[in-house]
Structure formats: structure tokens, C-alpha cells
Amino acid sequence: xxxxxxxxxxxxxxxxxxxxxxxxxxxxxxxxxxxxxxxxxxxxxxxxxxxxxxxxxxxxxxxxxxxxxxxxxxxxxxxxxxxxxxxxxxxxxxxxxxxxxxxxxxxxxxxxxxxxxxxxxxxxxxxxxxxxxxxxxxxxxxxxxxxxxxxxxxxxxxxxxxxxxxxxxxxxxxxxxxxxxxxxxxxxxxxxxxxxxxxxxxxxxxxxxxxxxxxxxxxxxxx
Amino acid sequence: xxxxxxxxxxxxxxxxxxxxxxxxxxxxxxxxxxxxxxxxxxxxxxxxxxxxxxxxxxxxxxxxxxxxxxxxxxxxxxxxxxxxxxxxxxxxxxxxxxxxxxxxxxxxxxxxxxxxxxxxxxxxxxxxxxxxxxxxxxxxxxxxxxxxxxxxxxxxxxxxxxxxxxxxxxxxxxxxxxxxxxxxxxxxxxxxxxxxxxxxxxxxxxxxxxxxxxxxxxxxxxxxxxxxxxxxxxxxxxxxxxxxxxxxxxxxxxxxxxxxxxxxxxxxxxxxxxxxxxxxxxxxxxxxxxxxxxxxxxxxxxxxxxxxxxxxxxxxxxxxxxxxxxxxxxxxxxxxxxxxxxxxxxxxxxxxxxxxxxxxxxx
Numbered sequence: 285x286x287x288x289x290x291x292x293x294x295x296x297x298x299x300x301x302x303x304x305x306x307x308x309x310x311x312x313x314x315x316x317x318x319x320x321x322x323x324x325x326x327x328x329x330x331x332x333x334x335x336x337x338x339x340x341x342x343x344x345x346x347x348x349x350x351x352x353x354x355x356x357x358x359x360x361x362x363x364x365x366x367x368x369x370x371x372x373x374x375x376x377x378x379x380x381x382x383x384x385x386x387x388x389x390x391x392x393x394x395x396x397x398x399x400x401x402x403x404x405x406x407x408x409x410x411x412x413x414x415x416x417x418x419x420x421x422x423x424x425x426x427x428x429x430x431x432x433x434x435x436x437x438x439x440x441x442x443x444x445x446x447x448x449x450x451x452x453x454x455x456x457x458x459x460x461x462x463x464x465x466x467x468x469x470x471x472x473x474x475x476x477x478x479x480x481x482x483x484x485x486x487x488x489x490x491x492x493x494x495x496x497x498x499x500x501x502x503x504x505x506x507x
Numbered sequence: 508x509x510x511x512x513x514x515x516x517x518x519x520x521x522x523x524x525x526x527x528x529x530x531x532x533x534x535x536x537x538x539x540x541x542x543x544x545x546x547x548x549x550x551x552x553x554x555x556x557x558x559x560x561x562x563x564x565x566x567x568x569x570x571x572x573x574x575x576x577x578x579x580x581x582x583x584x585x586x587x588x589x590x591x592x593x594x595x596x597x598x599x600x601x602x603x604x605x606x607x608x609x610x611x612x613x614x615x616x617x618x619x620x621x622x623x624x625x626x627x628x629x630x631x632x633x634x635x636x637x638x639x640x641x642x643x644x645x646x647x648x649x650x651x652x653x654x655x656x657x658x659x660x661x662x663x664x665x666x667x668x669x670x671x672x673x674x675x676x677x678x679x680x681x682x683x684x685x686x687x688x689x690x691x692x693x694x695x696x697x698x699x700x701x702x703x704x705x706x707x708x709x710x711x712x713x714x715x716x717x718x719x720x721x722x723x724x725x726x727x728x729x730x731x732x733x734x735x736x737x738x739x740x741x742x743x744x745x746x747x748x749x750x751x752x753x754x755x756x757x758x759x760x761x762x763x764x765x766x767x768x769x770x771x772x773x774x775x776x777x778x779x780x781x782x783x784x785x786x787x788x789x790x791x792x793x794x795x796x797x798x799x800x801x802x803x804x805x806x807x808x809x810x811x812x813x814x815x816x817x818x819x820x821x822x823x824x825x826x827x828x829x830x831x832x833x834x835x836x837x838x839x840x841x842x843x844x845x846x847x848x849x850x851x852x853x854x855x856x857x858x859x860x861x862x863x864x865x866x867x868x869x870x
Binding site: 400402403404405406407408409410411412413421424425427498499500501 | 557559580581582583584588590592593594595596597598599600607608611640642656657666
């Protein structure tokens with residue numbers, strides 16, 4: 285309603301062309317925040333998943349705790365963290381990482397649970413140790429399910445990173461925030477479009493990664 | 508050589524043992540088949556050999572060493588293992604699957620590659636399967652890959668858990684034959700689990716017949732098992748066709764063949780008549796310089812001077828000396844002449860009658 289009252293055109297192309305450099309640096313900031321969140325989240329999730337798989341009883345508490353993280357509204361989480369860690373990347377990443385955990389852990393555990401029992405028996409029967417079996421047999425076979433989780437987490441995180449702009453960490457959210465503050469639709473639209481495009485691009489990139497890493501799954505689908 | 512010494516297994520939470528005080532020895536280079544109804548502990552016994560299951564008590568010796576002297580993964584790399592569901596690694600090519608144990612043992616890639624090619628040929632697959640994935644192969648082909656993978660590092664011992672249970676009967680019979688041919692040249696010490704008594708009899712040098720609760724009822728070569736079952740359980744498990752099954756284990760003994768009513772084609776008809784009356788038949792087999800031509804009815808010789816003037820009928824089925832008595836019985840019951848004719852190529856060796864089969868079983 286407020287936006288509709290402005291006399292500005294919906295999108296000001298001259299402003300767009302004159303700020304390409306800004307868009308680029310915001311996009312890079314966005315990518316860095318997303319990348320850190322996904323990378324750190326994935327490493328923590330691998331660790332927690334191994335714990336959950338080794339000690340089955342820990343799986344329920346692990347999903348419960350990460351489920352609680354997942355359900356905390358992100359604005360509230362940043363609010364809680366700012367007194368502790370300030371307006372820092374750490375604050376942003378604690379929030380972003382904790383949102384990825386549930387998605388990653390569920391998919392890693394489900395993927396490894398989906399490895400056929402006879403494959404495990406054959407691997408152990410031929411002399412695999414359980415650690416070597418995890419890395420060379422179970423995780424590779426679980427990859428399609430794990431990557432499916434990475435895709436969901438990546439798309440979710442790209443969206444969430446826009447919110448970290450409220451603690452001043454840049455990213456495409458900064459453009460959106462700027463547009464909202466100044467009642468100026470152009471950066472708002474550019475930020476939204478770029479963020480959505482980034483999510484789709486990363487998603488498509490992960491599809492390509494999956495195809496490259498699991499040629500065997502493709503040949504099964506072809507039959 | 509594998510020796511089980513008073514081996515028992517009681518699973519946690521179970522009161523009855525799954526395997527109860529089991530002792531037997533698998534001589535080097537032989538196939539021992541563990542057979543019995545479900546719940547007899549045959550698979551448990553097999554898995555105790557490679558320590559996928561640890562015995563509750565007792566000892567297992569492999570080639571003179573206690574199985575517990577080595578860490579399980581190291582022990583298992585020296586023991587081939589084939590299971591019914593095969594368990595090929597879906598994310599690895601056939602070549603990589605076959606190379607599983609060599610890569611665990613750290614073979615160099617050149618040696619591994621040569622070995623993989625050798626094994627692909629050994630189990631009767633085409634070389635172009637090497638770069639395919641397991642899901643692209645048929646069930647029978649996959650099981651061949653399973654066997655190749657188990658043989659890859661040339662282990663002296665092979666454990667096979669119902670390896671042919673999931674393929675159709677025709678493929679199963681072919682895989683059984685191939686295993687026999689392989690074993691004839693490889694001389695592995697094989698422990699083979701099945702619930703199919705026919706498979707046990709056909710493959711085993713010895714058969715261990717287990718009862719529910721892992722009790723060994725009889726341990727003997729198949730022929731002995733069929734000839735003198737140790738108790739009622741064994742008799743019942745062997746089924747009503749024990750005699751037929753025994754016949755399938757006995758090869759035609761060429762020294763015991765009867766000459767039968769046989770004449771040269773050039774002989775006068777009267778010679779044929781006397782041969783027939785001597786053997787109590789109304790037909791006579793015709794040979795020419797030791798080569799079998801067929802047979803003729805005695806009645807058809809009436810107006811002929813020599814046997815050769817009558818066109819002989821071919822024998823319905825002839826046997827080679829490698830045939831079994833079961834095949835001989837089949838020839839006897841399906842032929843007009845009620846005999847099984849044994850030849851070597853086209854040379855006539857002699858014939859078998861039902862009476863002789865009967866004697867072979869009773870001797």
C-alpha cells in the first residue's frame with residue numbers, strides 16, 4: 285500500500301545498470317555466507333549422523349534437538365544471539381548452520397539406512413572394517429539421498445541468508461532491506477530475483493554434481 | 508582344511524542353542540554341503556567360520572590355525588564369501604566389484620586388472636561386462652560376478668550361503684555344473700549351505716545333515732548318506748526317491764556291462780535266433796565291426812539269410828561311460844528294448860538292464 289503510493293516506476297533500469305558492481309559484491313557475500321553455512325553444517329551433520337548410526341538410541345535426541353533449532357524463527361534466534369556474539373558472521377552462521385542440521389542428518393541417516401543389508405554383509409564378509417565400509421560403501425551408495433538433502437538445505441539457506449542482512453552482514457538481503465527502508469522497489473526486486481536465481485542455480489549445480497558422482501544410479505534409471 | 512571342534516552358539520535372549528556341540532572336519536580341496544530344514548543352524552555355522560558370528564563355545568580351526576588368532580577383517584580377506592542375495596556393490600563396476608578383496612589387500616593395479624580379466628573368463632562372462640554396473644546384469648550373470656569376486660584373491664577356502672537359491676531352476680542347474688567344473692581345477696576347500704537335498708547330493712563330496720537346533724544327524728559322502736541313513740530323521744529328509752537319487756551318483760561301470768543279444772550284420776539269421784533265445788529277448792542288436800547300427804525284431808528276420816538284410820532301428824537313447832545309472836534307468840524305461848545301450852563314440856560297449864541297476868543299489 286505504501287509502495288503503491290510512490291510515483292517511482294516499478295523498476296528503474298538506469299539505477300540497475302549503474303549498480304551492477306554492487307549486485308555482484310552482494311551476490312558474492314551471499315554465496316560466501318551460504319557456502320560456510322552448508323559446509324560447516326554438513327561436517328557437523330556427518331559427525332552427528334555417525335554417532336546416530338553407531339548408537340541408535342542417540343538418533344531420537346539428535347533429531348529432537350536439531351528439530352528444535354529448525355523450528356526457532358530466525359529473527360528470534362538472531363535476537364537471542366546478538367548479546368552473546370554481536371553483529372558478527374558467527375551470529376549469522378550459528379543460525380544458518382543450525383537450520384541445515386535436521387535436513388542433513390535426516391537424509392544422511394535415511395540414505396545409509398537404505399543401503400541393502402546384503403551389501404553390508406558382503407562387504408563385512410570380504411574383510412571390510414566398519415569404518416572403511418562407511419566411507420567406501422555406505423556413504424557412496426547413500427549419495428543420491430544425501431545430495432537430495434543438500435539440495436533442500438541449499439535452497440533453504442539461500443533464502444535464509446537474506447535475513448542475515450538485518451544484522452548488517454551484506455548479501456542480497458541488504459538490497460531487499462534497502463528497498464524496504466527507502467520505499468524503493470528496484471533494489472527490492474533485484475535482490476529478490478537474484479536470490480531466487482541463485483537458489484535455482486545452486487540446485488541445478490547440485491543435480492549436475494549428483495550425476496557426476498553417481499553414474500551407477502543413472503544407468504539403473506535407464507533400464 | 509577346516510575343523511569345527513565342539514562349536515555351539517546360543518544367541519542372546521534365546522534359550523535353545525542355534526548350533527549345538529558341532530564337530531566335523533572339512534578336508535582340504537573338498538566341498539562339504541551343510542543341509543537341513545530351516546532353523547537347523549546351517550547359515551549360523553557358516554558365518555561362525557568367517558566370524559561374522561562368534562561361537563558361544565568351541566573352536567574353529569582353519570588350515571591349522573585357530574580362527575580367533577586373527578582380526579576378523581584380516582581373516583575374512585583369506586576366505587571367499589558368496590551369499591544368496593549376492594550383495595554386489597551397486598556403485599561399483601563389475602571389474603571394481605571383482606577387485607574388492609585385491610584392493611583391500613593392496614594389490615597393484617596391473618596385477619589386479621590381469622586377475623579381474625582372468626576371473627571374468629573363468630566364470631564364463633564376456634569381457635565387456637567389466638565396465639558395466641551390477642544393475643545392468645541378469646541374475647545369473649550377477650551370481651557369476653559374486654563367485655568371481657569371492658575367488659579374486661585366490662583364497663584357499665570358500666564359503667557359499669545358498670548361492671544359487673535366488674535364480675531360476677535352469678540357471679541354477681547350469682551354475683551348479685559350472686561350480687563342479689571350476690572346483691575340478693581349483694580344488695578349493697568349500698563349505699556350501701543349502702536347504703535343497705538334491706543340490707547337496709549333486710555338489711557335495713560330503714554332506715552334513717543338520718537338524719533343528721544345530722544337531723549334526725549324519726556326516727557322510729552323499730552316496731553313503733543315501734545307502735545307509737543313520738536314523739529316521741535322515742531317511743525322512745532324504746525323501747521317498749532315495750533309490751533314484753543314489754542312481755544319479757553312480758556312474759556306469761563299463762566292466763560290468765552285459766554283452767547282450769548282439770550279432771554282426773554279416774551273421775546268418777540263425778545266429779541272431781540263438782543269441783535271442785540265449786538272452787530271452789525277441790530282438791537283437793546289430794553291429795558292424797564293433798560299430799552299433801541299431802536293433803531288429805527277431806520276427807522280421809524270418810525270410811532273410813543274414814541279419815544285415817533288414818534295416819535296423821536306431822536305439823532310442825544311448826549312454827556314454829560317463830553317464831549315471833539314473834540316466835541308464837531313464838533309457839531303460841523309455842525304450843522298446845528295455846535296455847540301456849552303452850557306447851564309446853559309435854563303438855558298442857555293452858548294455859545295462861533293470862536287474863543290473865537293482866544289483867548296483869543292493870550291493
